[in-house]
Amino acid sequence: MKLTKHLFFLLLIFISFAGFSQDRTADSLKMVLLAAKNDTIRVKALLELSSFYLDSSPEDAKSYGVQALNLAQKINYHPGRALALKFIGSAYYFLGNTPATLEYYGQALQIFDSLGDLINKCIILNNFGTVYYMNGTDDKALDSYFKSLDIAEKIGDKAGIATAYSNIANVYHNKRATTGKALDFFLKALHISEDIGDKNIIGAVSVNLGEIYSGLNKEDSALLYYYKSVVAYSNTINLPVPLRGIGLVYAKKGDFKNAIQYNEQSYQMARKLDSKLAMTQSLVALGNVYIKTGDFESALSSYQEADSIASIIPAYKELDSAYAGLAATYSKMGDFGNAYKYQKLFSSISDTLNNQTLADKLTSLQRNFEIQTRQNEINLLTKDKKLQELELRSQKTQKYFITAALVLIFIIAFGIYRNYRSKVKTNIILDRQKAEIEGLLLNILPSEVAAELQQNGQATPRYFEKVSVLFTDFKGFTLIADSLSPQQVVSELNACFKAFDDIIEKYNLEKIKTIGDSYMCAGGIPTEDDGHPLKIIKAGLEIRDWMNEMNQKREEMGQAIWELRIGIHVGPVVAGVVGKKKYAYDIWGSTVNIASRMESNGHPGLVNISAAAYDLVKDHYLCIYRGKVMAKNIGEIDMYFVDKQIV
Secondary structure, X not given: OOOOHHHHHHHHHHHXXXXXXXXXXXXXXXHHHHHOXXXXXXXXXXXXHHHHHOOOOHHHHHHHXXXXXXXXXXXXXXXXXXXXXXXXXXXXXXXXXHHHHHHHHHHHHHHHHHHOOHHHHHHHHHHHXXXXXXOOOHHHHHHHHHHHHHHHHHHOOHHHHHHHHHHHHHHHOOOHHHHHHHXXXXXXXXXXXXXXXXXXXXXXXXXXXXXXXXXXXXXXXXXXXXHHHHHHOOOOOOOHHHHHHHHHHHHHHOOHHHHHHHHHHHXXXXXXXXXXXHHHHHHHHHHHHHHHHOOHHHHHHHHHHHHHHHHHOOOHHHHHHHHHHHHHHHHXXXXXXXXXXXXXXXXXXXXXXXXXXXXXXXXXXXXHHHHHHHHHHHHHHOOOHHHHHHHHHHHHHHHHHHHHHHHHHXXXXXXXXXXXXXXXXXXXXXXXXXXXXXXXXXXXXXXXXHHHHHHHOOOOOEEEEEEEXXXXXXXXXXXXXXXXXXXXXXXXXXXXXXXXXXXXXXXOOEEEEEEOOEEEEEEOOOOOOOOHHHHHHHHHHHHHHHHHHHHHHHHXXXXXXXXXXXXXXXXXXXXXXXXXXXXXXXXXXXXXXXXXXXXXXXXXXXXXXXXXXXXXXXXXXXXXXXXXXEEOOOEEEEEEEEEEEOO
8 A cells, every 4th residue: 555645745835835834824914914004015925824724724725816916916016916926826735726727837937937036947947847746747747857957056044955856756656666766865965965854854854765665665764754754743633644654564564553553643643643645554554464363343344434535525546445445444354245345336337437427428418408408499499390390200210310320329328438448457557467577577687777778778888986795606516516506505505695685685686697606796786875884894794694504404414515705806897887778787897807816715604795895884893914925827815714803
């Protein structure tokens, strides 16, 4: 169950509307308006009232904006006109009138441009982006956001830069292939918002980062950012959303006690703030947890309450989820009558939403047919008897023709509808296949590289100043392989490499390749990470410990042990994709060669590192100096064995 990131998306835009004091109450602003003798002050007071009511009563916001616009036009006060147009457009946005929103924003943009008001021009372009985004026009949304970002960077508006970064990230977050870009922009936005101490942007960005990491199955990172959002959104109307996000992560981890606790907190906070949409979302999330724990009574209670609130708002998406939950719960309880009832309700909402346009067209045709028929009957009564007889024949013919036409239209509409349903099914299959292909690509390449390859058809090689490279190799593997069947060799190697994969994934390292019995991975690519030297040392020690445990079991069973050498070096590399038909992400440079020599000159059961690696980790790990060791084709190199971590 995904969080509604659009709420935060709009919140960032809404913050940019607030060009006036938010401390005042509506009553105090109205008093200022009544007492003002200067028309310019009256315009500013009306604008403050319009801004004040934007999030609570868009109709009132629009009304005050129109009053401000009329008065500003009367006194020829251009900044007031532009701001009034902006607030009216914002009110129409919250009222769901997209054409009116774009019209008023366009007028405001022209005035801000003529006045050279770059701050408000930046805001308006940002707002344009949000309108396009919410209407599914991602290309126009990105164009507006990047224009807004360009202005914000020119004038040094850090809040504007952070807002643009966050909104650009939201657009990229729509597609799985651009998740890497979304993550990059969200992290940039978070860094800037923390620098300026803007809690609203921190909260919005953090909750989106939590959702991304949850989708990547990195629950600990997801929780970290959700908790950051909770702190930023403390005692605000947005607090229920990160609380619910935390509940969803705990549910995913199977920690249902905490999942219930945080979803309940989310619901209670939404109830306190009278945020009905957030209440329904939290209740549906609670129901989903209860049904997993087998507490069907509590699940029913949560879904039913979500149903009652969502029906009032109305919130069809949440109502759809509540019906699906009720159907599933009743089915598990053996109450198939109610399960069937809610399954029908669930299906009917989806069908209603998908076919509303078609239904409206058919209703219009039917209404036109009825009006035409009644008009014909009235005309018959006003004519001469003979003329009526002739007209009657004509009308009957016309009626038959209209009836036949209507039947034909219904047949065509039914055919279009069947074709539509067929296309929907086909698109679902294609989407599933596309997701599988993207998943396979992500298993082969890093997400950033895969995204670039999908977008551009090629991935540009990159130079990295400092990368950790780890090699492993089994001593005497040829003799071991000769004593085993091919199936046993592959099985044993597969067990080892799967364990190595799990360990390097734990430390966010990148697997490069395996060559026979050799395993290679790297840290600090394709995303730069200052902590990669320590992480790769930890991974090397865990691989060593895993092999020790495996060998102990083999000795107990009277089997030969597998001796593993591990070598690590840190230095510059070039990384990129090679191949035309079978893509492979690889790294090149002397660093790779030296890392390989660290492995070949090491000892089984020990982690051998270079002086370059030692200088980076010596404050964290106790290492044993080996002196200078001759490495093939390289010369003498200072080498160290990693002993243990310094406590």
